[in-house]
Amino acid sequence: MKRKRVVVLGATGSxxxxxxxxxxxxxxxxxxxxxxxxxxxxxxxAAANITRPKAICLVxxxxxxxxxxxxxxxxKIFAGxxxxxxxxxxxxxxxxxxxxxxxxxxHPALDAIESxxxxxxxxxxxLVMAGEVVTAAARKRGVKIxxxxxxxxxxxxxxxxxxxxxxxxxxxxxxGPFRETPANRxxxxxxxxxxxxxxxxxxxxxxxxxxxxxxxxxxxxxxxxLFGVEMKRVEVVIHPQSIVHSMVEFADGSMLAxxxxxxxxxxxxxxxxxxxxxxxxxxxxxxxxxSKLEFFPPRYEDFPALNLARRAGETGGTLPAVMNAANxxxxxxxxxxxxxxxxxxxxxxxxxxxxxxxxxxxxxxxxAADQWARAEATAAIGKK
Ligand code: NDP
Numbered sequence: 254m255k256r257k258r259v260v261v262l263g264a265t266g267s268x269x270x271x272x273x274x275x276x277x278x279x280x281x282x283x284x285x286x287x288x289x290x291x292x293x294x295x296x297x298x299a300a301a302n303i304t305r306p307k308a309i310c311l312v313x314x315x316x317x318x319x320x321x322x323x324x325x326x327x328x329k330i331f332a333g334x335x336x337x338x339x340x341x342x343x344x345x346x347x348x349x350x351x352x353x354x355x356x357x358x359x360h361p362a363l364d365a366i367e368s369x370x371x372x373x374x375x376x377x378x379x380l381v382m383a384g385e386v387v388t389a390a391a392r393k394r395g396v397k398i399x400x401x402x403x404x405x406x407x408x409x410x411x412x413x414x415x416x417x418x419x420x421x422x423x424x425x426x427x428x429g430p431f432r433e434t435p436a437n438r439x440x441x442x443x444x445x446x447x448x449x450x451x452x453x454x455x456x457x458x459x460x461x462x463x464x465x466x467x468x469x470x471x472x473x474x475x476x477x478x479l480f481g482v483e484m485k486r487v488e489v490v491i492h493p494q495s496i497v498h499s500m501v502e503f504a505d506g507s508m509l510a511x512x513x514x515x516x517x518x519x520x521x522x523x524x525x526x527x528x529x530x531x532x533x534x535x536x537x538x539x540x541x542x543x544s545k546l547e548f549f550p551p552r553y554e555d556f557p558a559l560n561l562a563r564r565a566g567e568t569g570g571t572l573p574a575v576m577n578a579a580n581x582x583x584x585x586x587x588x589x590x591x592x593x594x595x596x597x598x599x600x601x602x603x604x605x606x607x608x609x610x611x612x613x614x615x616x617x618x619x620x621a622a623d624q625w626a627r628a629e630a631t632a633a634i635g636k637k
Pocket of ligand 1: 453
């Protein structure tokens with residue numbers, strides 16, 4: 254069995270932490286050969302000092318000196334946006350794991366594909382904004398895109414290569430911290446309340462997306478591209494315990510589900526070791542303490558993100574990129590106290606309504622739509 258040589262982009266974040274734990278847990282199967290972060294020089298140096306990759310990258314060039322002073326060995330150091338693209342093309346690498354929050358991972362993802370590396374994707378934004386471009390590039394170059402997002406990793410496990418026999422893909426959602434909050438109270442929820450996810454410990458952007466259900470909306474579009482399944486076959490069910498990570502219903506009516514505790518090390522490990530399964534130190538499910546698994550339909554009217562995402566995914570073209578960019582701007586404004594919670598989806602809907610969708614866009618058209626949506630959302634928020 255081969256040891257995978259992995260570059261991790263977004264190494265200082267929540268997924269980055271879990272990826273380093275997996276590498277520590279299965280050293281015979283996984284070797285970290287590159288680590289990249291945006292500006293957290295101390296944390297990047299600390300991680301590098303432990304895992305000793307041959308290359309590291311810090312996008313924020315002002316912190317390179319600080320990074321050097323903290324390193325206890327001499328890896329190759331890349332800096333800036335170009336550095337991120339260079340480390341994605343590093344030689345003698347099997348897989349690039351993209352865990353950069355937002356859209357900054359798109360170019361490095363394409364670089365990794367073009368230079369023949371498999372991609373492990375946590376950054377759902379990449380597939381939402383440029384699913385057609387990224388999956389076509391991977392097909393052309395003959396590389397794999399392996400899902401790290403727990404839901405898509407679950408579907409990947411259930412499908413086991415049989416995408417043509419699928420009747421429905423059912424994404425599970427915890428429902429977030431406001432699953433039971435009455436609609437008339439959503440206007441008063443605070444940033445602190447929104448950041449308290451009931452079952453997962455994640456970075457701030459995805460945690461807010463889980464509270465609005467935009468996270469699940471993004472995942473619907475991600476599933477459509479990853480598995481080549483039409484949007485109308487991708488459904489969502491609320492499952493507060495986050496034990497069933499998603500399900501697939503096949504043509505014969507049989508349904509397969511994947512279960513584990515909510516710990517991102519499970520999907521990260523499977524993305525790295527696929528198609529093999531190898532032992533680890535992760536806790537197995539204990540059914541003597543799991544008293545119930547519940548499933549409910551989502552509250553579509555109170556959480557419009559799901560219908561906005563369905564509309565974006567079904568329309569396709571540049572609309573998913575616009576939804577994603579407007580959401581990023583709105584989430585940042587909510588975190589800064591400049592928007593109320595429901596104004597996140599109101600802003601996104603407003604920007605989507607104003608967009609003139611371009612069908613089958615190339616990368617330039619996608620990036621132009623992304624920029625347009627950011628400017629529109631910023632202007633809309635300024636007026637609120
Ligand atoms: P975090 O906010 O915890 O970490 C983000 C990481 O991205 C950090 O390493 C950060 O570096 C880096 N980064 C941010 N901006 C840039 C940039 N412009 N260029 C290069 N690096 C950058 O996020 P998460 O780990 O929670 O999420 C990462 C991605 O994974 C997101 O797309 C999210 O949707 C997805 N995901 C996360 C899950 C989770 O459990 N956390 C589950 C499933 C998917 P620095 O620290 O230096 O700022």
